[in-house]
Amino acid sequence: MLDDVYKEYGGYFYVPMTQGYSVAVPVTIGCSWDKCLYCDLNQGNRFKVLGLEEIDKRLNILYKFYSNRRRPVERVVLAGGNPFCLNTDILMQIIHLIREYFPHVKNISSFARADDILRKSKEELLALKKLGIGELSIGVESGNDEILAFHNKGVTREDNYRALKRLEECNISYSTYIMLGLGGKRLSRENAIDTASLLSMLNPQVIIVVTLVLFKNARLVEKVRRGEFERLNTLDSIKEEKLLLENLQMKNTIFNATHKTNAIILKGKLPEQKAMLLRKINKALEEYDLKSIRNRDIYRWKNWSLE
Ligand code: SF4
Structure with missing residues:
Protein backbone atom coordinates (compact mmCIF):
# COMPACT_ATOMS: atom_id res chain seq x y z
CA MET A 1 0.00 0.00 0.00
CA LEU A 2 2.79 2.42 0.87
CA ASP A 3 4.95 1.50 -2.12
CA ASP A 4 3.25 4.17 -4.19
CA VAL A 5 3.86 6.77 -1.53
CA TYR A 6 7.62 6.31 -1.42
CA LYS A 7 8.24 4.95 -4.91
CA GLU A 8 10.99 7.40 -5.98
CA TYR A 9 13.13 6.95 -2.89
CA GLY A 10 14.24 3.39 -3.63
CA GLY A 11 16.39 1.65 -1.04
CA TYR A 12 17.75 4.96 0.18
CA PHE A 13 14.72 6.28 1.94
CA TYR A 14 16.04 8.15 4.92
CA VAL A 15 14.59 10.38 7.60
CA PRO A 16 16.35 12.05 10.54
CA MET A 17 17.41 9.61 13.26
CA THR A 18 15.22 11.43 15.75
CA GLN A 19 12.13 10.85 13.60
CA GLY A 20 11.92 7.08 13.47
CA TYR A 21 8.36 7.17 14.83
CA SER A 22 7.09 10.01 12.67
CA VAL A 23 4.93 9.56 9.59
CA ALA A 24 7.07 10.48 6.59
CA VAL A 25 5.26 12.65 4.05
CA PRO A 26 7.05 12.85 0.68
CA VAL A 27 7.74 16.46 -0.24
CA THR A 28 11.01 16.51 -2.20
CA ILE A 29 13.11 13.86 -3.88
CA GLY A 30 16.89 14.22 -3.57
CA CYS A 31 18.69 17.28 -2.25
CA SER A 32 18.70 20.79 -3.71
CA TRP A 33 22.46 21.06 -3.09
CA ASP A 34 23.68 17.54 -3.92
CA LYS A 35 27.37 18.48 -4.09
CA CYS A 36 28.91 17.17 -0.85
CA LEU A 37 31.85 14.94 -1.73
CA TYR A 38 31.10 12.21 0.81
CA CYS A 39 27.38 11.92 0.02
CA ASP A 40 25.61 9.42 -2.18
CA LEU A 41 22.30 9.54 -0.37
CA ASN A 42 20.52 10.82 -3.44
CA GLN A 43 21.59 7.95 -5.66
CA GLY A 44 21.65 10.03 -8.82
CA ASN A 45 18.10 11.29 -8.18
CA ARG A 46 17.87 14.83 -9.48
CA PHE A 47 16.24 17.21 -7.07
CA LYS A 48 12.51 17.35 -7.52
CA VAL A 49 9.69 19.00 -5.61
CA LEU A 50 6.40 17.10 -5.50
CA GLY A 51 3.53 19.45 -6.29
CA LEU A 52 0.69 20.04 -3.85
CA GLU A 53 -1.60 17.82 -5.89
CA GLU A 54 0.87 14.93 -5.72
CA ILE A 55 1.47 15.43 -1.99
CA ASP A 56 -2.30 15.45 -1.52
CA LYS A 57 -2.61 12.10 -3.32
CA ARG A 58 0.05 10.53 -1.15
CA LEU A 59 -1.41 11.99 2.04
CA ASN A 60 -4.67 10.36 1.08
CA ILE A 61 -2.96 6.95 1.00
CA LEU A 62 -1.12 7.66 4.27
CA TYR A 63 -4.37 8.75 5.88
CA LYS A 64 -6.05 5.46 4.93
CA PHE A 65 -3.05 3.49 6.15
CA TYR A 66 -2.93 5.18 9.56
CA SER A 67 -6.67 5.74 10.10
CA ASN A 68 -7.28 2.49 11.98
CA ARG A 69 -4.46 3.03 14.48
CA ARG A 70 -5.39 3.43 18.11
CA ARG A 71 -3.51 6.69 18.49
CA PRO A 72 -3.88 9.58 16.06
CA VAL A 73 -0.84 10.67 14.07
CA GLU A 74 0.95 13.32 16.11
CA ARG A 75 4.38 13.40 14.51
CA VAL A 76 5.21 13.97 10.88
CA VAL A 77 8.49 14.37 9.05
CA LEU A 78 8.76 15.94 5.61
CA ALA A 79 10.64 13.41 3.49
CA GLY A 80 13.49 14.29 1.15
CA GLY A 81 17.11 15.51 1.38
CA ASN A 82 16.19 19.01 2.50
CA PRO A 83 12.48 19.85 2.09
CA PHE A 84 13.10 22.92 4.24
CA CYS A 85 14.69 24.56 1.18
CA LEU A 86 11.18 25.30 -0.08
CA ASN A 87 10.00 28.84 0.41
CA THR A 88 7.85 29.61 3.41
CA ASP A 89 4.60 30.02 1.50
CA ILE A 90 4.88 26.60 -0.08
CA LEU A 91 5.90 24.99 3.21
CA MET A 92 2.87 26.57 4.87
CA GLN A 93 0.56 25.24 2.17
CA ILE A 94 2.04 21.77 2.61
CA ILE A 95 1.62 21.94 6.38
CA HIS A 96 -2.00 23.05 6.04
CA LEU A 97 -2.60 20.09 3.75
CA ILE A 98 -0.97 17.72 6.25
CA ARG A 99 -3.18 19.14 8.98
CA GLU A 100 -6.30 18.47 6.94
CA TYR A 101 -5.45 14.77 6.97
CA PHE A 102 -3.79 14.61 10.37
CA PRO A 103 -5.37 17.31 12.56
CA HIS A 104 -3.69 16.03 15.74
CA VAL A 105 -0.16 16.63 14.50
CA LYS A 106 1.99 18.24 17.18
CA ASN A 107 5.35 18.30 15.45
CA ILE A 108 6.52 18.50 11.85
CA SER A 109 10.20 17.85 11.33
CA SER A 110 12.46 18.06 8.29
CA PHE A 111 16.07 17.82 7.23
CA ALA A 112 17.39 21.33 6.64
CA ARG A 113 20.64 22.92 5.52
CA ALA A 114 21.93 26.09 7.18
CA ASP A 115 21.29 28.09 4.01
CA ASP A 116 17.68 26.84 3.87
CA ILE A 117 17.21 28.34 7.33
CA LEU A 118 19.12 31.55 6.63
CA ARG A 119 16.94 32.30 3.60
CA LYS A 120 13.98 32.56 5.99
CA SER A 121 13.44 35.59 8.17
CA LYS A 122 12.81 35.28 11.87
CA GLU A 123 9.16 36.16 11.23
CA GLU A 124 8.82 33.37 8.68
CA LEU A 125 10.43 30.86 11.04
CA LEU A 126 8.11 31.94 13.83
CA ALA A 127 5.11 31.47 11.54
CA LEU A 128 6.34 27.96 10.65
CA LYS A 129 6.86 27.15 14.29
CA LYS A 130 3.31 28.22 15.01
CA LEU A 131 2.15 25.67 12.46
CA GLY A 132 4.12 22.89 14.15
CA ILE A 133 7.63 22.99 12.66
CA GLY A 134 10.14 21.71 15.22
CA GLU A 135 12.87 19.12 15.77
CA LEU A 136 14.60 20.13 12.53
CA SER A 137 17.65 18.08 11.65
CA ILE A 138 20.70 19.92 10.35
CA GLY A 139 23.77 18.33 8.81
CA VAL A 140 26.44 20.51 10.38
CA GLU A 141 29.05 17.77 9.85
CA SER A 142 32.07 19.78 11.05
CA GLY A 143 32.94 23.03 12.76
CA ASN A 144 36.07 23.46 10.65
CA ASP A 145 35.91 25.62 7.52
CA GLU A 146 38.76 23.91 5.68
CA ILE A 147 37.00 20.56 6.07
CA LEU A 148 33.62 21.96 5.01
CA ALA A 149 35.18 23.59 1.94
CA PHE A 150 37.11 20.44 0.98
CA HIS A 151 33.90 18.41 1.01
CA ASN A 152 32.04 21.11 -0.89
CA LYS A 153 29.44 21.45 1.84
CA GLY A 154 28.39 24.85 0.50
CA VAL A 155 28.04 26.41 3.94
CA THR A 156 30.61 27.66 6.44
CA ARG A 157 30.98 27.29 10.19
CA GLU A 158 29.60 30.82 10.52
CA ASP A 159 26.57 29.94 8.36
CA ASN A 160 25.84 26.95 10.58
CA TYR A 161 26.28 29.06 13.70
CA ARG A 162 23.98 31.85 12.47
CA CYS A 170 12.63 31.33 17.43
CA ASN A 171 12.52 28.54 20.00
CA ILE A 172 12.58 25.91 17.25
CA SER A 173 14.25 22.74 18.52
CA TYR A 174 16.81 20.97 16.35
CA SER A 175 19.34 18.17 16.20
CA THR A 176 22.72 18.36 14.48
CA TYR A 177 24.48 15.63 12.55
CA ILE A 178 28.25 15.69 12.89
CA MET A 179 30.70 13.38 11.19
CA LEU A 180 33.77 11.71 12.67
CA GLY A 181 36.61 11.31 10.19
CA LEU A 182 35.44 14.08 7.88
S1 SF4 B 1 23.36 18.53 1.88
FE1 SF4 B 1 23.06 16.46 2.72
S2 SF4 B 1 21.84 15.33 1.23
FE2 SF4 B 1 22.62 17.20 0.22
S3 SF4 B 1 24.50 16.55 -0.81
FE3 SF4 B 1 25.10 17.34 1.19
S4 SF4 B 1 25.09 15.54 2.57
FE4 SF4 B 1 23.98 14.95 0.70
Whole structure:
Protein backbone atom coordinates (compact mmCIF):
# COMPACT_ATOMS: atom_id res chain seq x y z
CA MET A 1 0.00 0.00 0.00
CA LEU A 2 2.79 2.42 0.87
CA ASP A 3 4.95 1.50 -2.12
CA ASP A 4 3.25 4.17 -4.19
CA VAL A 5 3.86 6.77 -1.53
CA TYR A 6 7.62 6.31 -1.42
CA LYS A 7 8.24 4.95 -4.91
CA GLU A 8 10.99 7.40 -5.98
CA TYR A 9 13.13 6.95 -2.89
CA GLY A 10 14.24 3.39 -3.63
CA GLY A 11 16.39 1.65 -1.04
CA TYR A 12 17.75 4.96 0.18
CA PHE A 13 14.72 6.28 1.94
CA TYR A 14 16.04 8.15 4.92
CA VAL A 15 14.59 10.38 7.60
CA PRO A 16 16.35 12.05 10.54
CA MET A 17 17.41 9.61 13.26
CA THR A 18 15.22 11.43 15.75
CA GLN A 19 12.13 10.85 13.60
CA GLY A 20 11.92 7.08 13.47
CA TYR A 21 8.36 7.17 14.83
CA SER A 22 7.09 10.01 12.67
CA VAL A 23 4.93 9.56 9.59
CA ALA A 24 7.07 10.48 6.59
CA VAL A 25 5.26 12.65 4.05
CA PRO A 26 7.05 12.85 0.68
CA VAL A 27 7.74 16.46 -0.24
CA THR A 28 11.01 16.51 -2.20
CA ILE A 29 13.11 13.86 -3.88
CA GLY A 30 16.89 14.22 -3.57
CA CYS A 31 18.69 17.28 -2.25
CA SER A 32 18.70 20.79 -3.71
CA TRP A 33 22.46 21.06 -3.09
CA ASP A 34 23.68 17.54 -3.92
CA LYS A 35 27.37 18.48 -4.09
CA CYS A 36 28.91 17.17 -0.85
CA LEU A 37 31.85 14.94 -1.73
CA TYR A 38 31.10 12.21 0.81
CA CYS A 39 27.38 11.92 0.02
CA ASP A 40 25.61 9.42 -2.18
CA LEU A 41 22.30 9.54 -0.37
CA ASN A 42 20.52 10.82 -3.44
CA GLN A 43 21.59 7.95 -5.66
CA GLY A 44 21.65 10.03 -8.82
CA ASN A 45 18.10 11.29 -8.18
CA ARG A 46 17.87 14.83 -9.48
CA PHE A 47 16.24 17.21 -7.07
CA LYS A 48 12.51 17.35 -7.52
CA VAL A 49 9.69 19.00 -5.61
CA LEU A 50 6.40 17.10 -5.50
CA GLY A 51 3.53 19.45 -6.29
CA LEU A 52 0.69 20.04 -3.85
CA GLU A 53 -1.60 17.82 -5.89
CA GLU A 54 0.87 14.93 -5.72
CA ILE A 55 1.47 15.43 -1.99
CA ASP A 56 -2.30 15.45 -1.52
CA LYS A 57 -2.61 12.10 -3.32
CA ARG A 58 0.05 10.53 -1.15
CA LEU A 59 -1.41 11.99 2.04
CA ASN A 60 -4.67 10.36 1.08
CA ILE A 61 -2.96 6.95 1.00
CA LEU A 62 -1.12 7.66 4.27
CA TYR A 63 -4.37 8.75 5.88
CA LYS A 64 -6.05 5.46 4.93
CA PHE A 65 -3.05 3.49 6.15
CA TYR A 66 -2.93 5.18 9.56
CA SER A 67 -6.67 5.74 10.10
CA ASN A 68 -7.28 2.49 11.98
CA ARG A 69 -4.46 3.03 14.48
CA ARG A 70 -5.39 3.43 18.11
CA ARG A 71 -3.51 6.69 18.49
CA PRO A 72 -3.88 9.58 16.06
CA VAL A 73 -0.84 10.67 14.07
CA GLU A 74 0.95 13.32 16.11
CA ARG A 75 4.38 13.40 14.51
CA VAL A 76 5.21 13.97 10.88
CA VAL A 77 8.49 14.37 9.05
CA LEU A 78 8.76 15.94 5.61
CA ALA A 79 10.64 13.41 3.49
CA GLY A 80 13.49 14.29 1.15
CA GLY A 81 17.11 15.51 1.38
CA ASN A 82 16.19 19.01 2.50
CA PRO A 83 12.48 19.85 2.09
CA PHE A 84 13.10 22.92 4.24
CA CYS A 85 14.69 24.56 1.18
CA LEU A 86 11.18 25.30 -0.08
CA ASN A 87 10.00 28.84 0.41
CA THR A 88 7.85 29.61 3.41
CA ASP A 89 4.60 30.02 1.50
CA ILE A 90 4.88 26.60 -0.08
CA LEU A 91 5.90 24.99 3.21
CA MET A 92 2.87 26.57 4.87
CA GLN A 93 0.56 25.24 2.17
CA ILE A 94 2.04 21.77 2.61
CA ILE A 95 1.62 21.94 6.38
CA HIS A 96 -2.00 23.05 6.04
CA LEU A 97 -2.60 20.09 3.75
CA ILE A 98 -0.97 17.72 6.25
CA ARG A 99 -3.18 19.14 8.98
CA GLU A 100 -6.30 18.47 6.94
CA TYR A 101 -5.45 14.77 6.97
CA PHE A 102 -3.79 14.61 10.37
CA PRO A 103 -5.37 17.31 12.56
CA HIS A 104 -3.69 16.03 15.74
CA VAL A 105 -0.16 16.63 14.50
CA LYS A 106 1.99 18.24 17.18
CA ASN A 107 5.35 18.30 15.45
CA ILE A 108 6.52 18.50 11.85
CA SER A 109 10.20 17.85 11.33
CA SER A 110 12.46 18.06 8.29
CA PHE A 111 16.07 17.82 7.23
CA ALA A 112 17.39 21.33 6.64
CA ARG A 113 20.64 22.92 5.52
CA ALA A 114 21.93 26.09 7.18
CA ASP A 115 21.29 28.09 4.01
CA ASP A 116 17.68 26.84 3.87
CA ILE A 117 17.21 28.34 7.33
CA LEU A 118 19.12 31.55 6.63
CA ARG A 119 16.94 32.30 3.60
CA LYS A 120 13.98 32.56 5.99
CA SER A 121 13.44 35.59 8.17
CA LYS A 122 12.81 35.28 11.87
CA GLU A 123 9.16 36.16 11.23
CA GLU A 124 8.82 33.37 8.68
CA LEU A 125 10.43 30.86 11.04
CA LEU A 126 8.11 31.94 13.83
CA ALA A 127 5.11 31.47 11.54
CA LEU A 128 6.34 27.96 10.65
CA LYS A 129 6.86 27.15 14.29
CA LYS A 130 3.31 28.22 15.01
CA LEU A 131 2.15 25.67 12.46
CA GLY A 132 4.12 22.89 14.15
CA ILE A 133 7.63 22.99 12.66
CA GLY A 134 10.14 21.71 15.22
CA GLU A 135 12.87 19.12 15.77
CA LEU A 136 14.60 20.13 12.53
CA SER A 137 17.65 18.08 11.65
CA ILE A 138 20.70 19.92 10.35
CA GLY A 139 23.77 18.33 8.81
CA VAL A 140 26.44 20.51 10.38
CA GLU A 141 29.05 17.77 9.85
CA SER A 142 32.07 19.78 11.05
CA GLY A 143 32.94 23.03 12.76
CA ASN A 144 36.07 23.46 10.65
CA ASP A 145 35.91 25.62 7.52
CA GLU A 146 38.76 23.91 5.68
CA ILE A 147 37.00 20.56 6.07
CA LEU A 148 33.62 21.96 5.01
CA ALA A 149 35.18 23.59 1.94
CA PHE A 150 37.11 20.44 0.98
CA HIS A 151 33.90 18.41 1.01
CA ASN A 152 32.04 21.11 -0.89
CA LYS A 153 29.44 21.45 1.84
CA GLY A 154 28.39 24.85 0.50
CA VAL A 155 28.04 26.41 3.94
CA THR A 156 30.61 27.66 6.44
CA ARG A 157 30.98 27.29 10.19
CA GLU A 158 29.60 30.82 10.52
CA ASP A 159 26.57 29.94 8.36
CA ASN A 160 25.84 26.95 10.58
CA TYR A 161 26.28 29.06 13.70
CA ARG A 162 23.98 31.85 12.47
CA ALA A 163 21.32 29.43 11.22
CA LEU A 164 21.18 27.45 14.44
CA LYS A 165 21.19 30.59 16.59
CA ARG A 166 18.26 31.86 14.53
CA LEU A 167 16.36 28.66 15.27
CA GLU A 168 17.13 29.08 18.96
CA GLU A 169 15.89 32.67 18.88
CA CYS A 170 12.63 31.33 17.43
CA ASN A 171 12.52 28.54 20.00
CA ILE A 172 12.58 25.91 17.25
CA SER A 173 14.25 22.74 18.52
CA TYR A 174 16.81 20.97 16.35
CA SER A 175 19.34 18.17 16.20
CA THR A 176 22.72 18.36 14.48
CA TYR A 177 24.48 15.63 12.55
CA ILE A 178 28.25 15.69 12.89
CA MET A 179 30.70 13.38 11.19
CA LEU A 180 33.77 11.71 12.67
CA GLY A 181 36.61 11.31 10.19
CA LEU A 182 35.44 14.08 7.88
CA GLY A 183 38.84 15.77 8.15
CA GLY A 184 40.65 12.53 7.32
CA LYS A 185 43.98 11.85 8.97
CA ARG A 186 45.38 15.34 8.39
CA LEU A 187 42.56 17.29 9.98
CA SER A 188 41.27 14.81 12.56
CA ARG A 189 42.24 16.96 15.53
CA GLU A 190 40.76 20.08 13.94
CA ASN A 191 37.54 18.22 13.16
CA ALA A 192 37.12 17.21 16.80
CA ILE A 193 38.12 20.48 18.43
CA ASP A 194 36.43 22.90 16.03
CA THR A 195 33.21 20.88 15.93
CA ALA A 196 33.16 20.77 19.73
CA SER A 197 33.77 24.52 19.98
CA LEU A 198 30.97 25.29 17.50
CA LEU A 199 28.45 23.01 19.23
CA SER A 200 29.42 24.36 22.64
CA MET A 201 28.20 27.80 21.57
CA LEU A 202 24.83 26.31 20.67
CA ASN A 203 22.07 24.36 22.31
CA PRO A 204 20.95 21.44 20.12
CA GLN A 205 18.43 18.98 21.51
CA VAL A 206 20.47 16.08 20.14
CA ILE A 207 23.95 15.73 18.67
CA ILE A 208 23.88 12.80 16.26
CA VAL A 209 27.34 11.41 15.66
CA VAL A 210 28.03 9.44 12.49
CA THR A 211 31.32 8.25 11.02
CA LEU A 212 32.44 8.97 7.48
CA VAL A 213 31.80 6.08 5.13
CA LEU A 214 33.32 5.92 1.68
CA PHE A 215 30.23 5.23 -0.40
CA LYS A 216 30.82 3.63 -3.77
CA ASN A 217 29.23 6.44 -5.78
CA ALA A 218 30.44 9.36 -3.70
CA ARG A 219 32.73 11.92 -5.35
CA LEU A 220 35.11 11.42 -2.42
CA VAL A 221 36.22 8.07 -3.88
CA GLU A 222 38.26 9.88 -6.56
CA LYS A 223 39.99 12.03 -3.94
CA VAL A 224 40.88 8.95 -1.94
CA ARG A 225 42.22 7.17 -5.01
CA ARG A 226 44.37 10.16 -5.88
CA GLY A 227 45.72 10.30 -2.34
CA GLU A 228 44.12 13.68 -1.64
CA PHE A 229 42.18 12.31 1.31
CA GLU A 230 43.32 9.69 3.81
CA ARG A 231 40.56 8.07 5.82
CA LEU A 232 40.84 7.45 9.53
CA ASN A 233 40.97 3.86 10.69
CA THR A 234 38.57 2.67 13.37
CA LEU A 235 40.98 3.29 16.23
CA ASP A 236 41.64 6.85 15.11
CA SER A 237 37.95 7.57 14.70
CA ILE A 238 37.39 6.48 18.32
CA LYS A 239 40.23 8.75 19.40
CA GLU A 240 38.65 11.59 17.45
CA GLU A 241 35.34 10.93 19.19
CA LYS A 242 37.10 11.06 22.55
CA LEU A 243 38.68 14.42 21.75
CA LEU A 244 35.35 15.73 20.54
CA LEU A 245 33.56 14.64 23.69
CA GLU A 246 36.30 15.97 25.99
CA ASN A 247 35.93 19.38 24.39
CA LEU A 248 32.14 19.54 24.28
CA GLN A 249 30.69 21.93 26.84
CA MET A 250 26.95 21.42 26.45
CA LYS A 251 24.20 22.67 28.72
CA ASN A 252 21.42 20.19 28.01
CA THR A 253 21.94 17.92 25.04
CA ILE A 254 21.66 14.24 24.16
CA PHE A 255 24.87 12.83 22.69
CA ASN A 256 23.65 10.11 20.35
CA ALA A 257 26.40 8.06 18.71
CA THR A 258 24.30 4.97 18.07
CA HIS A 259 24.37 5.26 14.29
CA LYS A 260 25.43 2.07 12.56
CA THR A 261 28.48 3.74 10.98
CA ASN A 262 30.10 4.28 14.37
CA ALA A 263 32.76 1.99 15.84
CA ILE A 264 31.18 2.01 19.28
CA ILE A 265 27.61 2.62 20.32
CA LEU A 266 27.25 5.49 22.76
CA LYS A 267 24.36 7.52 24.05
CA GLY A 268 24.05 9.81 27.02
CA LYS A 269 22.99 13.15 28.33
CA LEU A 270 25.42 16.05 28.42
CA PRO A 271 26.79 17.32 30.66
CA GLU A 272 25.59 14.78 33.26
CA GLN A 273 26.83 11.62 31.56
CA LYS A 274 29.98 12.91 29.92
CA ALA A 275 32.28 11.09 32.35
CA MET A 276 30.38 7.82 31.80
CA LEU A 277 30.64 8.20 28.00
CA LEU A 278 34.37 8.93 28.25
CA ARG A 279 34.85 5.87 30.42
CA LYS A 280 33.20 3.74 27.73
CA ILE A 281 35.45 5.24 25.06
CA ASN A 282 38.56 4.66 27.17
CA LYS A 283 37.52 1.05 27.75
CA ALA A 284 37.03 0.57 24.01
CA LEU A 285 40.45 2.06 23.35
CA GLU A 286 42.07 -0.27 25.90
CA GLU A 287 40.31 -3.36 24.57
CA TYR A 288 40.92 -2.88 20.86
CA ASP A 289 44.00 -4.57 19.54
CA LEU A 290 45.40 -3.81 16.13
CA LYS A 291 44.43 -7.15 14.62
CA SER A 292 40.81 -6.88 15.62
CA ILE A 293 40.72 -3.30 14.39
CA ARG A 294 42.07 -4.36 11.01
CA ASN A 295 39.57 -7.21 10.77
CA ARG A 296 36.82 -4.94 11.83
CA ASP A 297 37.79 -2.38 9.18
CA ILE A 298 37.78 -5.05 6.49
CA TYR A 299 34.40 -6.28 7.67
CA ARG A 300 32.97 -2.78 7.98
CA TRP A 301 34.10 -1.43 4.63
CA LYS A 302 33.79 -4.41 2.33
CA ASN A 303 30.21 -3.59 1.40
CA TRP A 304 30.91 0.05 0.89
CA SER A 305 33.82 -0.12 -1.56
CA LEU A 306 37.47 0.58 -0.95
CA GLU A 307 40.03 2.87 -2.42
S1 SF4 B 1 23.36 18.53 1.88
FE1 SF4 B 1 23.06 16.46 2.72
S2 SF4 B 1 21.84 15.33 1.23
FE2 SF4 B 1 22.62 17.20 0.22
S3 SF4 B 1 24.50 16.55 -0.81
FE3 SF4 B 1 25.10 17.34 1.19
S4 SF4 B 1 25.09 15.54 2.57
FE4 SF4 B 1 23.98 14.95 0.70
